[in-house]
Amino acid sequence: MFTKKEIFSIPNILCYFRIGLVPIFLYTYFTAEGSEGHMISAGILILSSLSDFFDGFIARKYDMITELGKLIDPVADKLTQFVVACTLMYTYPAYSWLVAIIVLKDGMLLFVGWFIYRKKGKHLAQAEMPGKIATAVFFVVSILLIAFYIPGTMISTVMIYSTVVLMIIAMIYYSQGLYRLYKEN
Template identity: 40%
Template sequence: MKLFSTEDWDLKKDVFTIPNILSMVRILILPIYLKIILNATSKTDFYIAAGLILFSGLTDMLDGLIARKFNQITELGKLLDPVADKLTQLAIAISLVHYYPAMWLLVIVLVIKELFMLISGWLLLQYDQKLDGAKWFGKVSTAVFYASMFILLLFPKAPKSILYGVIGLTLFFLLLSFLLYGREYYYLFKEAKKNKHQA
């Protein structure tokens, strides 16, 4: 089964749309962010890194709004947007382990969650079904993640109790999202198997 076909792509209509360009920009700024944060020597470096994450988070919200409002939803965009999201979240989480060791918990849960969703999504395709877009709890988790990482970058000298509280809050919403997506996939698999037996 093909997830999408490039045979009939119109570059202007299907590839070089504003939402897709924004997703590509989010991916391209990751090496810049990583170079700055992993070699940070001053508050200014942290502020610049925080600014890049803020920009990334805003473009993440904008590309979806623009895609829906101006009918620029494409098959490439459906693939590119979540890839940009996951790469960005992973890059931020891993980079901050250098400053906050507790971030390893976040990295582990994030990787397990994304692998679960990737494998579950692929298995669902075998039944010609897929999850119908991001759910509210996924969006809330992503918003909390970006806000929390922005705080960690902007206030690296804040009391450790506050910083680790922020990490704990992020971990809570990530786990909540993981559990609720797990439930969604469970019901989707259950429905898919039921339909297969009835066919």
């Protein structure tokens, strides 16, 4: 199925690393005591984000894109995003909106995308700019809110709802793309 070279390519190892950081993030976040603990949690999320950037960069630059990477990279991305959103929901209740949007958007991409693929043999491109921007803002906002721990403040509310708006825009963009793909001959 997958060759040893594919399994142990540097970009794929970075994906495994990112998946491994998820339980470490959870542990550090929920056991954080004081600003140092929150900074450690934020640092783990920064490390995860950097590994995501470098796995894509290395894969493209050195022609190391693999079928396994195409499968595992989005899993690592979505798992990290979903866990971070669910985790922050405990401290910042407005994150429940982000959890709902993530579930709706990714559910739509998975199920409607699968339906269209089965019917027409076509699928959307991996990630489009509105989705990339929304995801980048999500992680920047999440890192800042973890690092500075400012629940119940106006700035945290503005940051979260700005992210919600960007996520909704990305969801609408992807739904339009799925609709156009469905209508193609």
